[in-house]
Amino acid sequence: MQQNTNTEKDLKMRKLDAMCVNESRLEHKWYHNLKYLTIGILFGIVFVKSEVVSWFRIQEMFRLQSFHMYGIIGSAVLTGIISVWLIKKFNIKTINGETIHISPKTFNKGQIYGGLIFGLGWAMTGACPGPLFAQIGTGATVIAVTLLSAIAGTWVYGGLREKLPH
Amino acid sequence: MIAFLKQPWPWYVAGPLIGLTVPVLLMVGNKSFGISSSLRHICAACMPANIPFFKYDWKKEAWNLFFVFGIFLGGAIATNLLFNPAPVEVNPRLAHELAGYGIVNYHNLVPEDIMNWQSLFTLKGFLLMVVGGFLVGFGTRYAGGCTSGHAIMGLSHLQWPSLIATICFMLGGFIMANLILPIILSL
Numbered sequence: 001m002q003q004n005t006n007t008e009k010d011l012k013m014r015k016l017d018a019m020c021v022n023e024s025r026l027e028h029k030w031y032h033n034l035k036y037l038t039i040g041i042l043f044g045i046v047f048v049k050s051e052v053v054s055w056f057r058i059q060e061m062f063r064l065q066s067f068h069m070y071g072i073i074g075s076a077v078l079t080g081i082i083s084v085w086l087i088k089k090f091n092i093k094t095i096n097g098e099t100i101h102i103s104p105k106t107f108n109k110g111q112i113y114g115g116l117i118f119g120l121g122w123a124m125t126g127a128c129p130g131p132l133f134a135q136i137g138t139g140a141t142v143i144a145v146t147l148l149s150a151i152a153g154t155w156v157y158g159g160l161r162e163k164l165p166h
Numbered sequence: 167m168i169a170f171l172k173q174p175w176p177w178y179v180a181g182p183l184i185g186l187t188v189p190v191l192l193m194v195g196n197k198s199f200g201i202s203s204s205l206r207h208i209c210a211a212c213m214p215a216n217i218p219f220f221k222y223d224w225k226k227e228a229w230n231l232f233f234v235f236g237i238f239l240g241g242a243i244a245t246n247l248l249f250n251p252a253p254v255e256v257n258p259r260l261a262h263e264l265a266g267y268g269i270v271n272y273h274n275l276v277p278e279d280i281m282n283w284q285s286l287f288t289l290k291g292f293l294l295m296v297v298g299g300f301l302v303g304f305g306t307r308y309a310g311g312c313t314s315g316h317a318i319m320g321l322s323h324l325q326w327p328s329l330i331a332t333i334c335f336m337l338g339g340f341i342m343a344n345l346i347l348p349i350i351l352s353l
């Protein structure tokens with residue numbers, strides 16, 4: 001029982017200011033994570049081949065000079081909406097038979113302030129967090145510094161969190 | 167087939183593939199798609215420093231670290247096996263503008279003229295890479311997600327806070343790219 005309460009508390013902490021949370025209650029051996037490694041590899045290849053990770057494409061997007069990025073984000077969202085709708089409609093389970101659960105998001109002012117701050121950084125670096133990893137993979141080693149700086153930014157946010165308006 | 171894969175992929179191929187990550191992660195292990203949280207897990211794993219925000223069992227989210235390491239490997243695979251020697255084709259208006267700042271090399275996805283190890287120690291490079299990176303890490307966590315967590319996962323689940331976040335991401339980007347970045351690039 002004690003352990004159960006701790007798990008609940010831990011899940012609540014992990015959900016704080018996060019979109020992507022492990023909702024599964026199953027315990028797996030480490031090598032189950034290789035599934036996510038594989039999905040990540042495929043995802044990274046799509047990122048590079050579609051030039052989503054290109055600084056130039058991001059500049060075009062923010063200058064309304066190309067449809068490319070809007071097409072990608074738009075069709076990705078549309079695919080996601082249809083998929084989530086189908087999962088709910090047919091009550092599709094995970095491959096382990098668990099019911100799929102997605103946490104709803106509550107609004108706080110962080111989504112405005114933080115969103116604007118991230119937007120500024122996105123247009124400077126030409127990368128959101130995902131593309132940073134892919135860019136380093138393409139051989140742009142200096143972007144490792146940008147990634148470390150992003151980790152530092154997250155760390156500073158964690159330290160200041162209680163003092164910031166939410 | 168390989169020659170076909172080597173070309174840049176059009177949006178109507180890449181977009182749906184990126185969108186499919188949402189149901190695939192859900193169905194493989196009840197995982198909601200998101201990337202910026204990996205930065206938080208790295209903090210929690212490496213330097214929690216007694217900050218409550220980093221005191222949680224990061225091993226439960228280890229899947230996310232495997233996922234982003236996969237993205238890194240995917241970048242390496244795409245570059246080495248599916249390399250496209252043609253430069254990135256951009257809108258001529260952008261090329262004209264960037265040429266004014268001395269950015270003419272389109273052979274990498276990252277503009278090598280301004281983002282390299284030497285330029286890291288110039289004011290321009292420091293602002294673009296170090297300050298920019300900091301804003302990305304700080305802002306995404308403050309917003310509770312990034313383009314993947316909010317714009318793709320959140321909107322897929324029809325969450326209106328994610329729509330607000332996405333609008334703010336775009337607004338911040340428009341302000342930077344059109345009003346502030348020209349000053350930074352002129353440095």
